[in-house]
Amino acid sequence: MTQKIAVAVVHGIGRQAPEFADKLKVTLQKLCHATCGEDVIIQPVYWARAMQEKEDALWDRVIAAGPMQFRELRRLMIDYVADALAYQPTAFDRKAYDDIHVEYAKTLRTLAQEAGPEAPLCIVSHSLGTVITSNFVYDLQKPELISDQVRVEMTDTALERGETLNLLYTLGSPLALWSLRFREFGRPIQIPSPQLLNHYPDLQSAWINYYDKDDLVGFPLRDLNPAYSRAVSADREVNVGNFLTEWNPLSHIGYLHDNDVIKPIAESLINTWKTVNPEAVEA
Secondary structure (H helix, E strand, O other), X not given: OOOOEEEEEEOOOOOOOOOOOHHHHHHHHHHHHHHXXXXXXXXXXXXXXXXXXXXXXHHHXXXXXXXXXXXXXXXXXXXXXXXXXXXXXXXXXXXXXXXXXXXXXXXXXXXXXXHOOOOOEXXXXXXXXXHHXXXXXXXXXXXXXXXXXXXXXXXXXXOOOOOOEEEEEEEOOOHHHHHHHOHHHOOOOOOOOOOHHHXXXXXXXXXXXXXXXXXXXXXXXXXXXXHHHHHOOEEEEOOOOOOOOOOOHHHHHHHHHOHHHHHHHHHHHHHHHHHHOHHHHHO
């Protein structure tokens, strides 16, 4: 029996459908199938479900105050900006933070069940999802930071503890902006996981950060400070989107459907599978 590979896909800001990752899932599995068969298991981290009801309730309350100009734009502000603002924990309340991390923990639990408790883990995250991923993994690497609300969703597997994380892809990431919250632009998470060698001593790891120069949200990361330079394997500039979006800020929504991003991810998944299944490769 071969070792499966686990992939978590994390969406960004805005109103999202539960099926947001379906197209990427089909494409990645198709690219990997000739080598890996059915061994690439992909699950979405659909954290929008934790926020949408609250945002709908907020909209109902603010419009009850009376007529307002630019209603559609105001609704977009709630759907997009409110995600980022509400996610930040305060000294007195971290409910939104924990509600979102609960969805993340549930996805990793599902991956551990479907791919195996020690399956190598790849995370593909976009936009605000890269910040959520950074915070979630940071908490996993400092377990005392995990809240009881999140911990109750976790079972005791290496994958759920983040120990098998070897590949991280950040797409159109605003982490550079978030780093302003910290002295000297903060400290990144550790890629690979510090415990990866205990599970897969020969497995290669990488943190690849993709950004489009026309995307106002995505920034390079390696030059933030020496710690980021060590943690991030590469900042890769790409031109994502279609002829309507590839030359302007709307390129931000194009990463998850761009071959220049998807194909290298598939190649890394194939290499991971080959490393952890040497007998299957030889056969």
